[in-house]
Amino acid sequence: MTSLLEQPGYDEEKLQMVAEQLLCREDQAGLLLSLMGQPQQYCYPSIFIYGHQASGKSHVMHVMLKELELPHAIISCVECVSSSLLFELVLFSFFGSEASSLLPRSPSLSDFVRIYRQQCLQAPATQTRYIVMEKAELLRDADANLLPALLRLQELDNVSVILLSEISWDKFRPNTGCFEPLLLHFPDYSKGDLHQILSQDSHPKYSDDFYSSYINILLGVFYTVCRDLRELRHLVRHTHTHTVKETDTHKLWRNIEPHLKKAMQTVYLREVSSVQWEQMQQMEEKEAGALRGLSAHTHVELPYYSKFLLVAAYLASYNPARTDRRFFLKHHGKIKKTNFLKKNEKTSNHLLGPKPFPLDRLLAIFYSVVDSRVAPTASIFSQISSLVTLQLLTQVSHDDQLDAPKYKCAVSLDFICAISRTVNFEIVKYLYDFL
Amino acid sequence: MSKRKVKDSHLPVGECITEVQSILRERLCCNLHPDKPEEIEAQHKHLLELLKRTVIHGESNSVLIVAPRGAGKTMLLKCVLRDLLQEKEAEKSLLQVHLNGLLQTDDRIALKEITRQLHLENVVGDKVFGSFAENLAFLLEALKKGDRSSSRPVLFILDEFDLFAHHKNQTLLYNLFDVAQSAQAPIAVVGLTCRLDVLELLEKRVKSRFSHRQIHLLSTLTFCQYVQRVQTQLSLPENFPDKKFGQEWNKSITTLCKDASVEEVLRRHFNTSKDFRSMHALLMLCLSRVSVSKPVLKPADVLEASKLRFADAKGNMLHGLSILELCLIIAMKHLNDVYEDEPFNLQMVHNEFKKFLQRKSNSMYNFEQPVIMKAFEHLQQLELIRPVDSSTAKIQKEYQLMRLMLNHSQIMEALQKYPQCPTDVKQWAKSAFA
């Protein structure tokens, strides 16, 4: 393995700068640089780099290409919604705005290659040019010829295409094959690596030691769930305000860990912003245990009857129709336990998901659960359609004209429990799965 | 750079390495055509004769070069063209049109490109043509009417030929073959393709106009020849600036290729693919390990390079999953075992995972549903699990049916390689494999 600093043809100071910024990625960067070779030498036509999110693929490429001042175009496939944007960006980065303005409206690959070739005649590459495609997996959705053509762009001039992706190459290969790129893997950061990188952006308020042990605790809580550096950094930024008051490393552990566990439900899922998170933490000191319920989806306000409609829809979706009599008929007689066969797990409806039901069944259940508290009107129907609009109900089989419309309930058990609590209805008693 | 006087020049090691890298990289990375193509003399001669007939005698012709990817179709053609242009007549009058199925994605674009490559844009101007054939005929006619009175031979090269067969009505192919067959103008059509079944793609009227000449580059390469090839590809030319270094390098390559462990590696590669391109990829990885501090290729380098080439991508990705994600995969594996590979949804997986948790007292893995959901989505994003049908719009995420894209041994291997895998998780996984 040639080390990063040892590559001839590059300025040593610049290499030093690169090495400083690529903590824990020295091996990968070294290998990459040795594949790229000296600036004026040829690099392999295409290189495919894969690895998990935030394993530093983009970071390494950006730092290397920028610090070493190599001619490059960095293209995010998310932003390049059409290939004409891609062509424009590549031509612009290598040859300036005159070249990119030569492109006709809605240019084809043929136009791009023609102009690229023309420009290369005027300005042949003295150094290898690099085209970096970020999130390359999106190229699969683009024009089928684009990826195979990019992979062999080097037939034009000294240019290499570097694809970055979190999906392995096997899922890219077109049916009739194509030029195979060199595959490089960026392994995930170990816990130690993550600690080292996260400790780098230490806050001036804290001592290094203190910050480091804070990171340690945070990793202890989150490492089993998430190894994504970007996510972890987000968590560090959004939770460290709480540590201000603590200065003693030993106390830190006891005090901070429960908070971090709560952060898992909120900050990690991006349901609250850091400001909200702070407010929550302050509130908590006054009234403990108000955390739950802040979750965004419990904040839906519905009209009274809509709530019952939704409850009825939930029951219709998750109970077998044959059990309706037993649950909703006033005088169904004694419940015979033997009527209920031993339930095989596979038949539990809360595993299989909601079943569609016809409108009349919904209404029957609705009138029975809502008791005599309601006067049935046409407004019921408009409430149903607004539930559909809110995507709390989904309509299925509407293309089948002969059939009456069928619906499915599209809310979770937690949600429906919360809803039925507000109307004093104990839904669990009416669910077949929980009998 | 090799302008330097050859005799008694002795360069510092750094410069030698730079030179080695430049020479070998050009060979391995860009499609430089060799002076004399190896092992395909017969095909070379055949194609050259054919094209000469068009150039010199004005005979029209069509031919397909069929070979797997990276076997040297383009290289063969380039070598033939180079030799063809040695002929005075060819140099003087031959016109070339290079089309590529990847670039000229429909016949309109192709025609524009033909016009451009024949330098007839001005002649055509704003003329409107009734049909494709009319347009093509006009182009060929325009070539005649130029300053020269006799018609000039045109060589049409269609790389990725099979893609042209997908164009609407195969208009371009039909017209080119038609012109070639009816000898309206001296043209040669050379198609390059990696599809052995290419003729089946052609419509009947197109097929009947094609000469049915095919040149195959099917290699009957033996392992000995393969090793020989590796050696030639890595060897430095005679005129290497530092003679002594060059000789030593070549000697070291000879010993390298005789090494038993290297031979084993090469045999493995030989058995997976024999073409030049995958060999070049391997050698490129070897070459990248040559540096000033280590100016030779050692067997260890070849081994390392081969390890990179054969890296297990899925295993690599599984290595980076979080424990929660790994647990979900094990749960899926259990479900697959119980229900005989029926698709599953998140609820079932979560339920299976809960069963594992119930057996344990500590709550280390007790996660809320949304956290599990996020992990599940991540697995989907990595395409380790895949929805059964893609019309996802109307189904809640937790009930979307999925399939696991990993097999038994892949999971098993991943578990073994997983860093610090908790023993209880390992045991749980094992219970599925019993």
Ligand SMILES: Nc1ncnc2c1ncn2[C@@H]1O[C@H](COP(=O)(O)OP(=O)(O)OP(=O)(O)O)[C@@H](O)[C@H]1O
């Ligand atoms: N007989 C040969 N001698 C020396 N080098 C060869 C030979 N055949 C192929 N090569 C080398 O192998 C590489 C791949 O060849 P080439 O590009 O011609 O493949 P191809 O058949 O056109 O592939 P594709 O179908 O992908 O276009 C080139 O670098 C070429 O120089």
Ligand SMILES: Nc1ncnc2c1ncn2[C@@H]1O[C@H](COP(=O)(O)OP(=O)(O)O)[C@@H](O)[C@H]1O
């Ligand atoms: N080795 C590292 N040292 C410092 N920061 C890093 C390192 N690796 C990744 N990062 C940071 O992590 C974030 C995600 O990295 P990125 O390169 O965008 O990941 P990827 O492209 O692999 O998804 C970036 O903000 C980057 O600056």
Ligand SMILES: [Mg+2]
């Ligand atoms: Mg990235």
Ligand SMILES: [Mg+2]
């Ligand atoms: Mg080719």
